């Protein structure tokens with residue numbers, strides 16, 4: 330297949346697309362509950378370290394492969410490998426990425442569906458004056474209702490796939506550009522409100538007092554997986570976007586801004602959520618329901634709470650929408666690369682992901698006690714293994730490919746950061762990022 334001629338309309342459009350992919354449920358939903366389950370500050374510290382040492386360099390590796398190949402991930406890898414005299418089997422890395430995004434999108438859509446439900450419920454004023462107990466019970470009632478959950482999941486998949494079917498999502502990016510600052514503003518308001526609650530001090534201490542004794546192997550593994558997830562790295566999803574990156578744009582500069590923003594959004598949401606947790610005596614390790622229980626409680630105390638809660642869920646939905654579009658892109662690009670029409674590829678991908686998503690829906694009711702591996706039901710499995718294992722393994726192979734396998738001239742051109750910038754990046758990937766993932770993954774195995 331030939332190079333794609335499609336490009337983001339400007340450098341800014343590319344940065345917006347990558348920001349859209351990065352900022353999503355990972356920051357506002359997953360980060361707080363993972364931090365809660367992993368003891369607070371230890372997880373936060375490791376996560377930031379992994380973002381800097383692994384996430385950023387590998388993010389550049391991933392995008393530069395797409396940019397140098399200008400094809401679907403699978404074809405870019407195969408093409409660049411052949412050009413460098415390496416094995417064309419590298420293209421299977423693209424398939425591994427497709428498998429990863431497939432499972433991630435299957436639960437991502439279900440949880441985004443929760444936001445749709447909460448948007449509607451806040452418009453209806455269901456949370457107004459609700460006690461923490463009532464708000465918690467409301468969430469459990471919803472989870473126990475597979476029909477309502479399926480409806481929202483279906484709606485979200487339709488939203489996602491209709492944009493993907495139309496090609497590069499220019500319109501949506503513009504909308505996002507307009508509305509995401511409002512989401513950040515709302516998070517800032519929430520964090521400022523959090524400073525007035527009596528749980529704020531405890532939350533800050535719990536988040537920011539380093540406690541080396543709390544670092545365990547599983548905390549390290551979870552923090553590494555989360556760093557990949559939140560930056561959207563390791564699944565060839567950003568590689569697919571890199572194929573449309575315009576010429577004459579320095580990659581490191583573009584992605585550094587995205588990573589800073591991504592971490593800030595997570596921190597704001599963590600501060601807001603844990604202040605509520607400690608003010609109300611809730612359990613930080615409550616799990617995936619954490620955000621859906623704490624934020625309605627926080628907003629209930631603010632003037633005009635229901636309205637702002639609705640606005641919040643609407644904006645969150647936009648944020649997750651742009652992430653899910655990115656998750657779908659490598660799958661659709663791969664089918665398209667195999668000769669299918671874009672619309673048909675999107676329909677096929679949408680139906681398959683939707684069907685597997687139903688297993689996550691049922692994991693809260695009929696299939697709650699169906700254990701797939703160990704004690705994990707399907708939702709537990711699909712929210713952990715693809716993120717904590719597949720993304721780091723994929724990221725490792727991407728890093729090896731970009732820093733050791735493909736031609737360094739092509740890599741240097743695609744990084745677009747000058748010879749010095751290229752050498753610094755490559756040394757970082759070769760001697761820091763790659764060994765770090767290998768060591769952490771191996772210690773997880775043994």
Ligand code: PHE
Pocket residue numbers: 350351352353354355356433557558559560561562564566652653655656
């Ligand atoms: N980065 C997204 C988030 O934080 C999730 C994502 C993971 C998107 C992997 C694309 C690829 O919500």
Ligand code: NA
Pocket residue numbers: 350351352353354355356558559560561591
């Ligand atoms: Na993120």
